[in-house]
Amino acid sequence: MSLSLLILIVLALGVAGYALARARVTAQANGDRRRLHSLIGYYGHTVFLFATVPALLLLGAWLLLQPVVIDGRVSSMLQPGDIPEGGSLSLVMSDVRRIANGLDTLVAQGQLTEAALTTLRTETADVRGQLGSVGIALGSDVQTNVLEAAKAYRGQQGTAQAVMAAVVLLASVLGLALSYKRLSPDFRARNVFESFVKALLIASSMVAVLTTFGILFSMLFESIHFFQLYPAKEFFFSLTWNPQFRGGSSLGIWPLLWGTLYVSFVALLVAVPIGLMIAIYLSEYASKRLRTFAKPAIEILAGIPTIVYGLFALITVGPFLRDYFAQPLGLGTSSSSVMTAGLVMGIMLIPFVSSLSDDIISAVPQSLRDGSFGLGATQSETIRKVVFPAALPGIVGAVLLAASRAIGETMIVVMGAGAAAKLGLNPFEAMTTITVKIVSQLTGDTEFASPETLVAFALGMMLFFFTLALNVIALIVVRKYREQYE
Amino acid sequence: MTDANAQAPRTSLFAPDARTARRNNSEARFRLFGLISVTIGLAALVMLLSSVLFNGTSSFRQTMLELPVTLDAKVLDKKGNRNPDDLAKVTTIGYGRLISDALDKAITDNGIVVDGLTSKDVKDMISKEAPAQIRGRVLANPDLIGQTVSFQVLANGRIDGYMKGRVTLETAERDSNVSVNQLHLADALHEKGLLDMPFNWLFITAPDASELRPEAAGLGVAILGSAYMMIIVLVLSLPIGVAASIYLEEFAPQNRITDLIEVNISNLAAVPSIVFGILGLAVFINFVGLPQSAPIVGALVLTLMTLPTIIIATRAALKAVPPSIREAALGVGASKMQSIFHHVLPLAMPGILTGAIIGLAQALGETAPLLLIGMVAFVRDYPGAPPEGFFDPAAALPVQVYNWTQRADPAFVERASGAIIVLLIFLVIMNFVAILLRRRFERRW
Amino acid sequence: MDDLRIVERDVNTHTNKITARGVDVFYGGSHAIKGVDVDILDNTVTAFIGPSGCGKSTFLRCLNRMNDTIDICRVKGEILLDGENIYNPKVDPVQLRAKVGMVFQKPNPFPKSIYDNVAYGPKIHGLTRNKAELDEVVETSLRKAAIWNEVKDRLQAPGTGLSGGQQQRLCIARAIATSPEVLLMDEPCSALDPIATAQVEELIDELRAQFSVVIVTHSMQQAARVSQRTAFFHLGNLVEYGETGQIFTAPKDPRTESYITGRIG
Known part of the structure; x- marks a missing residue:
């Protein structure tokens, strides 16, 4: 039974429950709706919810857990000898899944009957060739145990699907029947319905918490996995980054961290002064006409996707810097460089800094400005010596937020900074960042269970904690600052 | 002790004063720096857009x-x-x-x-x-x-x-x-x-083409993939986001758990997008076993990213509805839930929709997380009709741009810029609708 | 220090410090001040009284061109400081405000140290040649503002940490540190408690020995206590102006009388 059909049936049951509930309470109240505790709709809604929501939740949980359970059971069928030299269980399991899919396709195309499948043996048939004909290319011949595991996997999946459909439908019918039985004119349908809705509201708000846990656990597990394969000491203290296809990689984080910080530093060097001056000029000096035009125009920069900035770095800024600065000055010949990425990222951050500082500067009370003007200070003296120091904590918070953006930014550095992991000072040289390496390690062809791929999770973990710390500090600073003037 | 200042000779207001002139010069300089900064900001915008237009318009022919x-x-x-x-x-x-x-x-x-x-x-x-x-x-x-x-x-x-x-x-x-x-x-x-x-209709409708045939490369699969993702993102993030906001804004008691949720939401809004990609890869693909490159996975990741935006916008919209409305509803005997769903929510709807559209626009342009869940793959076949099509491999607009920039033939630079123009057109339309909504329904209490 | 106070000058001087003629102020479309003529004497405390919204604060802010910082505000007519029109294009408001200091309704110390608060004016105007002179100006100003004894041990502490009355006296010290000729005070006691108010009022009386003081106040008692001359504003008009005693005991205009007796306000 396909998933969408199952969902449709559950929904249909819900609708039927709605109609039944209305009919039943109407009959119980002898058609007099005033005798009901709640509006008649609530009786229907309640039955609808009981018939659908638990069933659908069950369905979701089942879909989430089924692969885990089946994987566990099937992988126990494999012997240690089935795992090739240098491979891992998870790789063999992915083969098992692919073979199972291939067998499905073969059966669906009629090339293989169910009966033939049960007697299919690696010794007697060219399983690899047959699978190849339906687009499942395997690196080596299929081993007996692997094929058996694949068959078991296929079988269990089929069974699991059937059981799932049955359980979900049962849950739906049960929900419908139980809630239907409780119906009576005195049944507090509105209260029940509202409690149910409230539970849904709470569940929705827990999604954010779940997401954070998801992020933490997914990175934590794979990072632990990584540190089992690769010494943590090397990762945190090695100064070289040199992943190899065939083992023996050096995966030190320092060159990446250096590149990240260098690019972010250049970006902040561009964004902070310009953004700050834009905020000051637009809030303190600009005419109303300029402000109504320039403010949204600069905010457009914030709405442009980073891929556009990446392309800008790649095709315009990079070649420009190379031809007019790096090469004449003899500083390098690469169009992707720290400078390219930093400059473009700086542009991206300008509206971020300017709108945050704008808020902060306008939070400085007018009375301070008046006090300064009253003493005969010029506007710039007032801004530099009174407004700016008063707003400083908030501006520091804004800069920290911008820094966390810069550190986590991906597309601009992927397209503008380059891929060479280096600990250099020349800003016109290509360097690489944590985010670039996360992308390249996870989109490359290396095996998933190798340290070269798993390192991306450790890098992601570092990135997550780094930006989290910056954000938390920034939020605390800004909040303190706000309280000062409230 | 003498008071030096009190004895200073009185100067006329009309008398030119060297120090004041100097101070006024520094004032003018400061102002000029400000003006230069604004100009740089505007020039950056113009350069960014003109670079894309200059390189990309030709791809439409x-x-x-x-x-x-x-x-x-x-x-x-x-x-x-x-x-x-x-x-x-x-x-x-x-x-x-x-x-x-x-x-x-x-x-x-x-x-x-x-x-x-x-x-x-x-x-x-x-x-x-x-x-x-x-x-x-x-x-x-x-x-x-x-x-x-x-x-x-x-x-x-x-x-x-x-x-x-x-x-x-x-x-x-x-x-x-x-x-x-x-x-x-x-x-x-x-x-x-x-x-x-x-006019190059194929550019908009055709699927991607191989490295050696830039003339045939089109955005068809990418546009379809992006559209699928946006549909799912909207269907998931709007109800969940609104429900979460209603709970936090109207029902949540002041306690540890509420604090935990609030802190989580504000932090998620600032988590780098690539981290969501890692989450998608680890949870949706490796753990749950959803197919790689599928719009459903991209959409789930983007939903989680969009939720904080929608929640923040929705809470602002709910907050803007004056308490008198709630009190009026409660006063005629409505339950709290009824007062919210019958009165507060409809009044907050324009603000919520505006926030949702802006969140969707952000999601549409997001690239980094999609790279990690395999949407960089070369896909030539259009995904099937929904809902099964949500599980078919597809591309996405911003990822297609990235894909093309990684190819050697310079003709792909033109294509990539052209694709960005298409992306920006969609974004402009979405933002325009958001502005229109705000203008049309904005209410001042 | 005492040598500054021993010369009690004649309070009934008749030298005009500020002369305003036909002053009109517009806020966007509304006409806030209507043709006001007034002479403010040197070494005198002049009080502006009137119901709220009558334009007394607006007029006060014209006297040192603080209204320039509001975009929609336009001023017509002429205001002479020692015979020089302060709205003459040649006049730099920055220079003017050094001569005409201002103290505001709410104490607004900068979020800096007490010392830096007072030193701010002399520093920006370049009134001192070295640190020693600056120290001296700060001390003198704090003494004149009658707060020296309370803060002399913690000059580096933030000014925002003082009590309300202390903050306001700090703001007065800050204003007189640039040695102005006129001191404008916009309801300087409205945010203070009675004890702090008494301290500030006492201070104002002492200040008039050196400055021409103009004070806007809501409180008629305060006007009566501190001022020698009083101007009554109503709906943007200057209704009556004269000796404080005469205004309070024998007002000529019926509107003044109604206000004094509490029928409008």
Whole structure:
């Protein structure tokens, strides 16, 4: 039974429950709706919810857990000898899944009957060739145990699907029947319905918490996995980054961290002064006409996707810097460089800094400005010596937020900074960042269970904690600052 | 102790004062810095947009050859029975010959003479994609066989580049993929009206093409994939986001758990997007086992990213509804839930929708997390109809841009910029709708 | 220090410090001040009284061109400081405000140290040549503002940490540190408690020895206590102006009388 059909049936049951509930309470109240505790709709809604929501939740949980359970059971069928030299269980399991899919396709195309499948043996048939004909290319011949595991996997999946459909439908019918039985004119349908809705509201708000846990656990597990394969000491203290296809990689984080910080530093060097001056000029000096035009125009920069900035770095800024600065000055010949990425990222951050500082500067009370003007200070003296120091904590918070953006930014550095992991000072040289390496390690062809791929999770973990710390500090600073003037 | 200042001689207000002049100069300087900064900001915007437009507008026109092609039955249907299975056995090589014959004929018919033109030159004028396109049309409509039909076929990418000024006679001399003779031939064909640059519908509808055929690469699969993702993101993030906001804004008690949720939401809003990609890879693909490159996975990741935006906007909108409305509803005996769903929520709806659209616009342009969940894969097949199509491999607009920038042929730079123009058009439309909504329904209490 | 106070000058001087003629102020479309003529004497405390919204604060802010910082505000007519029109284009408001200091309704110390608060004016105007002189100006100003004894041990502490009354006296010290000729005070006691108010009022009385003081106040008692001359504003008009005693005991205009007796306000 396909998933969408199952969902449709559950929904249909819900609708039927709605109609039944209305009919039943109407009959119980002898058609007099005033005798009901709640509006008649609530009786229907309640039955609808009981018939659908638990069933659908069950369905979701089942879909989430089924692969885990089946994987566990099937992988126990494999012997240690089935795992090739240098491979891992998870790789063999992915083969098992692919073979199972291939067998499905073969059966669906009629090339293989169910009966033939049960007697299919690696010794007697060219399983690899047959699978190849339906687009499942395997690196080596299929081993007996692997094929058996694949068959078991296929079988269990089929069974699991059937059981799932049955359980979900049962849950739906049960929900419908139980809630239907409780119906009576005195049944507090509105209260029940509202409690149910409230539970849904709470569940929705827990999604954010779940997401954070998801992020933490997914990175934590794979990072632990990584540190089992690769010494943590090397990762945190090695100064070289040199992943190899065939083992023996050096995966030190320092060159990446250096590149990240260098690019972010250049970006902040561009964004902070310009953004700050834009905020000051637009809030303190600009005419109303300029402000109504320039403010949204600069905010457009914030709405442009980073891929556009990446392309800008790649095709315009990079070649420009190379031809007019790096090469004449003899500083390098690469169009992707720290400078390219930093400059473009700086542009991206300008509206971020300017709108945050704008808020902060306008939070400085007018009375301070008046006090300064009253003493005969010029506007710039007032801004530099009174407004700016008063707003400083908030501006520091804004800069920290911008820094966390810069550190986590991906597309601009992927397209503008380059891929060479280096600990250099020349800003016109290509360097690489944590985010670039996360992308390249996870989109490359290396095996998933190798340290070269798993390192991306450790890098992601570092990135997550780094930006989290910056954000938390920034939020605390800004909040303190706000309280000062409230 | 003496008071030095009190004894200072009184100066006239009209008297020029060197120090004040200096201070006023520094004031003017400061102002100038501000003006320069604003100018830099605006100039950056202009440069960014003009760089994209300058490089990308040409991708909306494509060099095509207008050729009457004789669909010879002897070649295309040797058995003469119009059996679809037999027709399908004729490969693109067979069609390719028909097209180059047609071009040969057109050249002689129009009396075009280019010195030193080889037959390979003529054959290579046509895109390698063109035979496949004609084959597709013939298979869809076998009645065409035996007729002479006028087709618009794609010209080779280098010829297209020449027509757009990217390839010149000088670069052609050094280029092994195109000869100077071909460029002369292109000029001659253009003069005779056989070679033209109509609007490039294929760019918007066609799927991606291989590295060697930039002229045929289109955004069809990417647009469809992005559209699928946006549908799912909207369907998931709007109800969940609104429900979460209602709980937090209207029901949540002041306690530890509420604090935890609030802190989580504000932190999620600042988590780098790539981290969400890692989450998608680890949870949705490796743990749950959803297929790679599928819109459903991309959409789930983008939903989680969009939720904080929607929640923040919705809470602001709910907060803006004055308490008097709630009190009025409660006062006539409505339950709290009724007062919210019947009165507060409808009044907050414009603000919520505006926030949702802005969140969607952000999600539409997001690239990094999609790279990690395999949407960089080369996908030529359109995903099926929803809901099953949500699980088929597809591309996404911003990822397609990234994909094209990673290819060697400079023609892909034009395509990538063109794709960005398409992306920006969508974003402009979405933001415009958001502004319109706000203008139309904004209420001041 | 005492040598500054021993010369009690004649309070009944008749030298005009500020002369305003036909002053009109417009806020966007509304006409906030209507043709006001007034002479403010040197070494005198002049009080502006009137119901709220009558334009007394607006007029006060014209006297040192603080209204320039509001975009929509336009001033017509002439205001002479020692015979020089302060709205003359040649006049730089920055220079003017050094001569005409201002103290605001709410104490607004900068979020800096007490010392830096007072030193701010002398520093920006370049009134001192070295640190020693600056120290001296700060001390003098704090003494004149009658707050020296309370803060002399914690000059580096933030000014925002003082009590309300102390903050306001700090603001007065800050204003007199640039040695202005006129001191404008916009309801300087409205945010203070009675004890702090008494301290500030006492201070104002002492200040008039050196400055021409103009004070806007809501409280008629305060006007009566501190001022020698009083101007009554009503709906943007200057209704009556004269000796404080005469205004409070024998007002000529019926509107003044109604206000004094509490019928409008």
